Amino acid sequence: MKIITANSLLTGAPIYWAGTGRWSAELSEALTIDPADAESALQQASAQSEIAVNAYLVAVEARGAPVKREALREAIRAHGPTIRPDPGRPDPGRVPACLPDQSPDQSPE
Amino acid sequence: MAQPEMRLLDRHGRIVSGDEWVGLADDAPTAGHMAVVVSLKRFLAERDVLLSRDFRLGVRLDPNEGPEALAPDLERISAIFVAFPVFRDGRGFSTARILRSRYRFSGEIRAVGDIARDQLFFLLRAGFDAFELRDRDHEAAFKWAQDSFSVVYQPAADHAAPAFARRAHPPSEGQF
Amino acid sequence: MYRYDEFDETLVRERRLQFADQVARRLSGELTEDQFKPLRLMNGLYLQLHAYMLRVAIPYGVLNSVQLRALAGIARRWDKDYGHFTTRQNIQFNWIRLGDVPEILEALAGVEMHAMQTSGNCIRNVTADHFAGAAADEFLDPRPYAELIRQWSTLHPEFSFLPRKFKIAVTGASHDRAAVQLHDIGLHLKPGRDGSPVFAVFIGGGMGRTPFVGPLIRDELPADALLVYLEAALRVYNRHGRRDNLYKSRIKILVSALGADRFSAEVEAEYQAMRTESPPFPPEELARIRHYFAAPPFETLPADDPEFQALRARSAAFDRFCRTNLHPHQQPGYASVTIALKPIGGVPGDCSAAEMEAIATLAALYSFDEIRVTHEQNLVLPHVREADLFALWEALHAAGLATPNAGLISDIIACPGLDYCDLANARSIPIAQAIAERFADMDAALAIGEVKIKISGCINACGHHHAGHIGILGVDKQGEEFYQIQLGGRADEQARIGTITGKGLPGPEIPDAIERVIDRYLALRLDSDERFIDALERLGRTPFEEALHHGAA
Numbered sequence: 121m122k123i124i125t126a127n128s129l130l131t132g133a134p135i136y137w138a139g140t141g142r143w144s145a146e147l148s149e150a151l152t153i154d155p156a157d158a159e160s161a162l163q164q165a166s167a168q169s170e171i172a173v174n175a176y177l178v179a180v181e182a183r184g185a186p187v188k189r190e191a192l193r194e195a196i197r198a199h200g201p202t203i204r205p206d207p208g209r210p211d212p213g214r215v216p217a218c219l220p221d222q223s224p225d226q227s228p229e
Numbered sequence: 230m231a232q233p234e235m236r237l238l239d240r241h242g243r244i245v246s247g248d249e250w251v252g253l254a255d256d257a258p259t260a261g262h263m264a265v266v267v268s269l270k271r272f273l274a275e276r277d278v279l280l281s282r283d284f285r286l287g288v289r290l291d292p293n294e295g296p297e298a299l300a301p302d303l304e305r306i307s308a309i310f311v312a313f314p315v316f317r318d319g320r321g322f323s324t325a326r327i328l329r330s331r332y333r334f335s336g337e338i339r340a341v342g343d344i345a346r347d348q349l350f351f352l353l354r355a356g357f358d359a360f361e362l363r364d365r366d367h368e369a370a371f372k373w374a375q376d377s378f379s380v381v382y383q384p385a386a387d388h389a390a391p392a393f394a395r396r397a398h399p400p401s402e403g404q405f
Numbered sequence: 406m407y408r409y410d411e412f413d414e415t416l417v418r419e420r421r422l423q424f425a426d427q428v429a430r431r432l433s434g435e436l437t438e439d440q441f442k443p444l445r446l447m448n449g450l451y452l453q454l455h456a457y458m459l460r461v462a463i464p465y466g467v468l469n470s471v472q473l474r475a476l477a478g479i480a481r482r483w484d485k486d487y488g489h490f491t492t493r494q495n496i497q498f499n500w501i502r503l504g505d506v507p508e509i510l511e512a513l514a515g516v517e518m519h520a521m522q523t524s525g526n527c528i529r530n531v532t533a534d535h536f537a538g539a540a541a542d543e544f545l546d547p548r549p550y551a552e553l554i555r556q557w558s559t560l561h562p563e564f565s566f567l568p569r570k571f572k573i574a575v576t577g578a579s580h581d582r583a584a585v586q587l588h589d590i591g592l593h594l595k596p597g598r599d600g601s602p603v604f605a606v607f608i609g610g611g612m613g614r615t616p617f618v619g620p621l622i623r624d625e626l627p628a629d630a631l632l633v634y635l636e637a638a639l640r641v642y643n644r645h646g647r648r649d650n651l652y653k654s655r656i657k658i659l660v661s662a663l664g665a666d667r668f669s670a671e672v673e674a675e676y677q678a679m680r681t682e683s684p685p686f687p688p689e690e691l692a693r694i695r696h697y698f699a700a701p702p703f704e705t706l707p708a709d710d711p712e713f714q715a716l717r718a719r720s721a722a723f724d725r726f727c728r729t730n731l732h733p734h735q736q737p738g739y740a741s742v743t744i745a746l747k748p749i750g751g752v753p754g755d756c757s758a759a760e761m762e763a764i765a766t767l768a769a770l771y772s773f774d775e776i777r778v779t780h781e782q783n784l785v786l787p788h789v790r791e792a793d794l795f796a797l798w799e800a801l802h803a804a805g806l807a808t809p810n811a812g813l814i815s816d817i818i819a820c821p822g823l824d825y826c827d828l829a830n831a832r833s834i835p836i837a838q839a840i841a842e843r844f845a846d847m848d849a850a851l852a853i854g855e856v857k858i859k860i861s862g863c864i865n866a867c868g869h870h871h872a873g874h875i876g877i878l879g880v881d882k883q884g885e886e887f888y889q890i891q892l893g894g895r896a897d898e899q900a901r902i903g904t905i906t907g908k909g910l911p912g913p914e915i916p917d918a919i920e921r922v923i924d925r926y927l928a929l930r931l932d933s934d935e936r937f938i939d940a941l942e943r944l945g946r947t948p949f950e951e952a953l954h955h956g957a958a
Contacts, residue, residue, distance in 0.1 A: 129432075131502045132456035173438050173452060191884055193823060197454045201824035203752055203834045295644065317443070317526065319566025323644050326563050330682045347444060354562035377423045378560065380416040384683060385562040392412035392556070393690040 349374030356386030449523030609660025706738025754782030822862030831879025
């Protein structure tokens, strides 16, 4: 399955195609698209150039989480930098850290 | 020879109507034209014949072609058409500056190709005096480029007095 | 330092208006993203993973306290209360909204700053020795020449659409702190045979995908001919540099393809021709600029302030700081102080608004209002009286800015990496943090001595990994981060590209691997005066490579 993501023209923040002309700031609201329909959906989404910049497709597993090569990059886009508490994005712990003592499995929160 | 969607502007941003220049393919006959533009390759191959005719002669330089080969004949060449096939290719700026400052070329240097308002400021400074502009609103584009900066730091072919000259002396003829 | 006059001020204002117009045209839909992108890049505005990033130029790394306060103000008002100092002596703001940029540029212009040419295929912000005008080993202050280059390169009529970006660095000291041989053009100002200033000109150095140490292209260039020579070199590059392949378009590829001798001959021919074509640059302008860089009103002081020595003897912590974070000054009784932006566990180069404000206050109090940014992502107060050092240190300590690790193993360069950067393949900052935490014991770190670790999150090498004594490059292997380690690079006057060792390691193994290399060094060094890089060069990399890859239990 695929989702479509882009950056907001105004803020630069990651946004996700929620279908029917709507973009969401939340990865969880991204519309999962059948690969066969992905290209036409991307075209439709890209047409909203006054809202979204650099729209592209991301491969996701059935539950909507990015897979493989894109997983880490997309996780960081969705949840913010892994390295400092970020007031705008309260949940950095969800991102897989590369060091064992920072990994979400072992951190109490 | 400006493309239909292009507008030819002079150094003051005025539209030039009735462009007299005709671009010739390397195998096209020259007869019947008042002013022809040929490739550098054709110029080098047919130099003597081309220079002896009574039309005005222009030579087109692609980005990888410098003006050096034309140096001995520049007095008899009326215009150099400098090609910018893509916006980001800035080799033509060097071509124009060498023509103006090294060879003191006083004919027309025309920028042709992918020319938009954002290069104009630099083109004017480098010594171009004719532009085939792709902006639809070419007059506004030209004015925008011309009015953007009243201060420059470098001496260049447009003879604008650089900041250092205006600092040292009150703005006068500013021969820099 | 340099102050804008009406001309500099007007140009920056006009550029700001021009960019504001471009932003408005984008927001109104008049410009497409494809048309807008090159325009925003020409003004240092990138679109990164989380937001727009604005890179602000700090010419040759020189700031005054008003400017640093203004940067803090921008961080507070338009960003998330912090900024990131880069390896090019600039500052980046990570959380910028497009519509705010015109206002930010206005705030910058108010303190004689801008973001011009901090990106794009043009001549970028010129960098310089961060101890310029202060260092004891300096022959001549390079800043007047750097300012001359800044002006000359701004909106250059011929060189604004180069094949690729172009970076110039300049130093006037015998020890190279500006990595000049790793720049497109590196300039070393030195005395000529008759004592008048000349430049050694290195061209074609650089890091990135294909790293080179720049060869010496012209020695003993008379200093007053600098701009003509630069113009000649740039023209040869603009005309002949490759434009067909992004990865081969830097000048280093041209120099390497032609060979240094032929390249040098081409530039020399162009230079000789140009000298007869244009009026020489008026020496009065250099004199005018130099005037701004006159030494501050130093007091005449004894070389070793007795009170300062007494305080060092009394406070071990202060003494500890002085051992690593002071640099000898050319004026007796003064020192340059490095404020390491490398607290253990912190983000290399990050500085909060409150920290910037604290540093601005201290610069005004103790350093003639001057601050420098180093390419190693630290700040410097260049001119501090020895008698003031203790008070300064106490204030820094109170602000959490007195980490005594300048030049030590935890003084790590790291690019923003995949935590921020759209180009990165792997994260850099967490690796830097983990290594710094491993070597958090400052006494142990002092015993290890100078080790330069440099980390990049992709092959573009913003983190200078090629020039690290230990260089670390993050790579992506099927969605997992691996880190390739290089040994033996250096960025000083004996510049060298590090050698890649073995296979990449996963992130969690890096601190152990580095520690094994350091343990091997401690076991093999002749004495504590033999630095890591010296031992590496004496012994070759084999024993260290072994420790790196085979030392694991």
